Amino acid sequence: MSTAAQPAEPTPPAANGEPVLEVRGVTKRFGALSVLRGIDLNLRQGEVLGLVGDNGAGKSTFVKILSGFHRPDGGEIVLGGQRVSFSSVENARTQGIETVYQDLALIPQLSVFQNLFLGHELTRLGPLRLLNKGEMRKLARQYLDDINVNVPSVDAEAAQLSGGQRQAIAVARAVRSASKILLLDEPLSAMGARESRLIIDLVKDLSSSGRVSIIVIDHNYAHLFELCDRLNIMNGGRITLDVQVHETSIEELTELMVSAYRRQLEEVQNAGA
Amino acid sequence: MRVLRLFLYQRELTPVIITIGLFLYFTIKAGSTFTGSLSLASAAGYAGPIGAIAVGSVLLLVIAEIDLSIGQVFLFSPWMMYWMHNDGLPLVLAIVVALLTCCFVGAVNGLITVRLNVPSFVTTLATNFILYGVVLVASHDAEGSPIPLSGQTGFVAQAMGSWKWAEILWVVAITIVLGVLLNRTRFGVRIIATGGNLIGAAEAGVPTRRVKVWCFVIASFLAGLIGIVDAVKYGSLDPGNFGVDYILYAIGACVIGGTALTGGRGTVLGAFIGAILIGLLEDGLTLTGVSTNQFFIYVGVVIIIAMALNVQFDRLIARSRGR
Numbered sequence: 001m002s003t004a005a006q007p008a009e010p011t012p013p014a015a016n017g018e019p020v021l022e023v024r025g026v027t028k029r030f031g032a033l034s035v036l037r038g039i040d041l042n043l044r045q046g047e048v049l050g051l052v053g054d055n056g057a058g059k060s061t062f063v064k065i066l067s068g069f070h071r072p073d074g075g076e077i078v079l080g081g082q083r084v085s086f087s088s089v090e091n092a093r094t095q096g097i098e099t100v101y102q103d104l105a106l107i108p109q110l111s112v113f114q115n116l117f118l119g120h121e122l123t124r125l126g127p128l129r130l131l132n133k134g135e136m137r138k139l140a141r142q143y144l145d146d147i148n149v150n151v152p153s154v155d156a157e158a159a160q161l162s163g164g165q166r167q168a169i170a171v172a173r174a175v176r177s178a179s180k181i182l183l184l185d186e187p188l189s190a191m192g193a194r195e196s197r198l199i200i201d202l203v204k205d206l207s208s209s210g211r212v213s214i215i216v217i218d219h220n221y222a223h224l225f226e227l228c229d230r231l232n233i234m235n236g237g238r239i240t241l242d243v244q245v246h247e248t249s250i251e252e253l254t255e256l257m258v259s260a261y262r263r264q265l266e267e268v269q270n271a272g273a
Numbered sequence: 274m275r276v277l278r279l280f281l282y283q284r285e286l287t288p289v290i291i292t293i294g295l296f297l298y299f300t301i302k303a304g305s306t307f308t309g310s311l312s313l314a315s316a317a318g319y320a321g322p323i324g325a326i327a328v329g330s331v332l333l334l335v336i337a338e339i340d341l342s343i344g345q346v347f348l349f350s351p352w353m354m355y356w357m358h359n360d361g362l363p364l365v366l367a368i369v370v371a372l373l374t375c376c377f378v379g380a381v382n383g384l385i386t387v388r389l390n391v392p393s394f395v396t397t398l399a400t401n402f403i404l405y406g407v408v409l410v411a412s413h414d415a416e417g418s419p420i421p422l423s424g425q426t427g428f429v430a431q432a433m434g435s436w437k438w439a440e441i442l443w444v445v446a447i448t449i450v451l452g453v454l455l456n457r458t459r460f461g462v463r464i465i466a467t468g469g470n471l472i473g474a475a476e477a478g479v480p481t482r483r484v485k486v487w488c489f490v491i492a493s494f495l496a497g498l499i500g501i502v503d504a505v506k507y508g509s510l511d512p513g514n515f516g517v518d519y520i521l522y523a524i525g526a527c528v529i530g531g532t533a534l535t536g537g538r539g540t541v542l543g544a545f546i547g548a549i550l551i552g553l554l555e556d557g558l559t560l561t562g563v564s565t566n567q568f569f570i571y572v573g574v575v576i577i578i579a580m581a582l583n584v585q586f587d588r589l590i591a592r593s594r595g596r
């Protein structure tokens with residue numbers, strides 16, 4: 001399904017490199033439900049790839065496989081030329097993969113700065129791993145200032161934040177430590193216009209550094225067309241379309257999604273008949 | 274407003290004030306009989322075991338689990354030491370084996386809970402009965418005595434429980450260590466994360482299952498440790514003692530101290546204070562000539578009041594968040 005590098009095409013400036021991530025035939029089922037039926041996808045160095053699909057298409061499941069949360073039932077994942085299989089989220093992280101989950105994965109009872117450093121705590125005294133709260137607080141304040149995220153205080157519990165603020169913290173956490181691949185599962189769903197802009201700019205900044213490659217899931221085509229170099233459509237557990245953003249338009253994509261849906265509907269009806 | 278805030282965020286404050294109030298009340302009523310070292314040592318004697326089991330339980334309550342068996346572990350551990358020592362193992366080794374066995378029991382409780390997805394209430398209810406049965410069977414219903422070290426005057430014997438204040442000092446030390454563990458270490462963050470949002474914590478890379486198993490191991494270990502100290506203190510073992518008594522008091526102490534049973538939150542210091550409160554109540558009521566039977570009524574009332582306050586405080590916090 002996925003196209004190989006296309007040398008004839010004028011590649012967007014940010015996405016010119018080798019594939020950093022290649023996914024081949026990844027499958028995943030939950031009991032009787034076969035969610036992913038062979039995902040083929042690749043992500044090039046510095047690229048922003050948008051992942052589109054209906055509710056329940058399996059986008060989040062796919063992201064959770066890449067983040068090390070789920071283990072795939074089949075297929076392979078090649079990271080920087082090496083075949084990998086993540087034993088845990090921690091393991092995927094050490095390989096430079098950071099994730100913003102759809103459910104945000106924040107801890108309501110922990111403070112903003114502790115959530116920001118969750119999994120990356122600064123500690124002292126070696127094996128005792130005493131928290132260096134002062135330093136984490138300071139760095140958290142600095143970082144949130146830098147990226148213009150407003151929270152009442154870095155000591156506020158996550159439960160005290162608004163939905164958009166929580167999402168901003170989750171995005172900030174992942175962006176801050178992503179070194180190779182950043183996975184964003186609907187990072188803007190709770191954001192106001194100003195905050196969306198802020199996060200979009202943050203992601204664009206990160207991608208223009210060329211260091212980090214990004215997969216973003218979003219149901220808003222305007223966001224996707226602004227953020228992404230390329231779009232993949234997921235349908236029936238597979239990637240059914242792979243297009244460069246500059247080769248398509250919101251209208252065309254909407255049309256494609258609708259016709260794909262119709263075709264699926266017909267298939268179901270035919271199968272039933 | 275300030276004051277209210279202080280009470281909201283320093284959950285231990287309420288039980289501290291109640292404890293001080295109780296202390297003053299009994300001092301006025303019973304005078305030096307109550308403040309004498311004999312009486313206070315007996316209060317500490319009640320509070321010690323409850324405290325040790327309570328502070329361990331806080332870890333479990335924070336991860337939204339419970340271990341009903343650690344009261345029985347507290348009773349089982351000195352038996353283990355006693356049997357090993359009678360079988361010819363040097364005392365130090367007998368203690369080490371006993372404590373390792375306690376850790377093993379904790380690990381089994383934890384592994385069954387996280388691997389088989391059995392609610393820990395059920396898992397540990399079962400291990401509680403098993404341990405009780407093991408003690409009854411292996412002791413042939415006979416009391417165990419004399420306990421090694423008991424009544425001796427050497428430093429080690431004194432430290433391991435012969436000195437009347439040793440046990441409560443152990444519990445103080447454990448409280449400090451666990452308080453630091455929960456509030457100031459990476460492991461503590463992981464405990465709170467696991468209890469606060471199990472799936473979210475796992476998504477964020479917290480090894481939630483491992484964290485849970487370790488909490489069971491730690492609670493079991495601490496109960497076993499103080500179990501040995503307690504046995505050295507009293508000098509004999511009664512196979513008929515049932516551990517559930519201890520765990521119920523301990524959960525009571527946790528609640529009185531400000532730990533709700535909702536996961537994600539808990540105070541180790543509060544649990545310790547809760548245990549002291551229960552100890553003072555038992556000792557004070559005995560001394561003031563009130564029938565000890567009434568003690569249970571008071572304990573129940575204090576737990577209900579504490580729980581009601583906890584719920585109200587949570588509601589107030591939620592409301593101040595709503596703004």
Ligand SMILES: Nc1ncnc2c1ncn2[C@@H]1O[C@H](COP(=O)(O)OP(=O)(O)OP(=O)(O)O)[C@@H](O)[C@H]1O
Nearest residue numbers: 030033035053054055056057058059060061062102
């Ligand atoms: N842990 C799980 N156990 C069982 N079924 C699951 C699990 N996680 C997801 N599913 C199922 O897998 C399917 C795909 O879910 P997924 O969350 O990946 O969809 P999605 O594409 O992210 O949808 P949305 O756009 O609504 O976020 C759904 O039918 C869902 O019910």
Ligand SMILES: [Mg+2]
Nearest residue numbers: 059060061102
């Ligand atoms: Mg999703």
